[in-house]
Amino acid sequence: AQSVTQPDIHITVSEGASLELRCNYSYGATPYLFWYVQSPGQGLQLLLKYFSGDTLVQGIKGFEAEFKRSQSSFNLRKPSVHWSDAAEYFCAVGSTNTGNQFYFGTGTSLTVIP
């Protein structure tokens, strides 16, 4: 069965520190992988996506993520966190299969301290 796991429910980092949010997936076919961000009281905004090709993808707001097939992971990183990055982050997996849906992880809540 397809699934997405975000093992960290909540992470706290200091402003200016580096960040890595973990995402592991279970998927039978070649996955399409996504990271979304949800700011308080807002909808979900796409940060970045991986379809194929270069396994290191760049997104908006200075985020990047690396697809590692051998580890079934798609971790999100940012070298220097800003206070405005405080939000909920969701990893998701989809596919090109017309019968498949779209699966979200349970999210990681990021707190940024001054």
Next chain:
Amino acid sequence: DADVTQTPRNRITKTGKRIMLECSQTKGHDRMYWYRQDPGLGLRLIYYSFDVKDINKGEISDGYSVSRQAQAKFSLSLESAIPNQTALYFCATSDFAASGSNEQFFGPGTRLTVL
């Protein structure tokens, strides 16, 4: 202008009432989805529609129904609302026909409270 709109944005209702949440999109996408979000549970799929005549149940469809009135409109109904349906509801679209991808584009959400 928002590409995916949801109405209402907030709604408080009482147990047993029928309520409809509406979603409209101007993106021209073929697929539309309804999710609910609960703290600690992420987003769970309620129903999805691949086109006007193709509607499918998602992970948690019990207690909900949907209508795809047109390619651009997808409504979610709670026939008899109950308190555990209190949640944040999101509509989403994807452009599978053109892109071959299920990348989701989200509306702003509807916060529903059932008393």
